[in-house]
Amino acid sequence: MKEEETESGEIEVEPVHDPEGYVQERRLKDVFDARKKVRERRLAAKQYQLEHEDLDSNIEAVRMYRAAVENYLSELKPLIFEEERGKRIWFNKKIGTLTIELPVQVKHSRNNKKYVYNGTKLSSKPEPKEIELVGLGCLFQYPEPLDIEFEVTKKVGLDTTYKETIVHTAAIPFDHLDRIMNIANEYLSERGLELDPEEDTDPAEI
Numbered sequence: 001m002k003e004e005e006t007e008s009g010e011i012e013v014e015p016v017h018d019p020e021g022y023v024q025e026r027r028l029k030d031v032f033d034a035r036k037k038v039r040e041r042r043l044a045a046k047q048y049q050l051e052h053e054d055l056d057s058n059i060e061a062v063r064m065y066r067a068a069v070e071n072y073l074s075e076l077k078p079l080i081f082e083e084e085r086g087k088r089i090w091f092n093k094k095i096g097t098l099t100i101e102l103p104v105q106v107k108h109s110r111n112n113k114k115y116v117y118n119g120t121k122l123s124s125k126p127e128p129k130e131i132e133l134v135g136l137g138c139l140f141q142y143p144e145p146l147d148i149e150f151e152v153t154k155k156v157g158l159d160t161t162y163k164e165t166i167v168h169t170a171a172i173p174f175d176h177l178d179r180i181m182n183i184a185n186e187y188l189s190e191r192g193l194e195l196d197p198e199e200d201t202d203p204a205e206i
């Protein structure tokens with residue numbers, strides 16, 4: 001049943017002749033409301049990123065955006081799981097490779113390079129770590145933020161070194177989140193599920 005308020009303030013209940021269609025309509029409305037919030041959150045996150053240029057603030061900005069994307073995917077998931085093609089996109093669609101580097105400063109001297117991380121000297125710069133993001137559902141597989149471990153060799157004095165594990169905090173960046181949004185929106189469009197009164201905007205263009 002639908003409830004509508006009359007001019008006198010009374011609630012008038014209308015019978016729903018197509019319950020399944022009504023449920024689908026409500027579900028789509030929730031999906032498009034969530035998509036609108038993604039657009040709003042991305043703008044806010046980008047503004048926050050511009051106002052705070054340090055690494056921690058950049059991670060916080062991306063986390064703001066990711067939370068909205070995850071909410072959108074949660075609303076969209078029941079529609080995606082209605083057909084096999086949607087399930088393949090959820091589990092198997094390649095999103096991209098996330099490359100995470102330890103932010104090491106490279107200082108040049110006369111004879112060699114010096115590597116410094118958080119004021120600590122390292123014997124070399126560790127290799128970056130790579131994470132393959134697969135499927136729209138990948139966001140629900142990885143924690144936020146990401147804690148990435150790097151094995152480094154620290155230098156003490158001229159000749160003494162020792163190995164240590166450093167945990168670096170990172171986040172899934174805007175461009176990967178944008179790709180997830182674009183894939184999800186393309187899927188909706190291909191299914192003809194376009195009840196959004198507003199025109200879509202590519203997240204990367206916001």
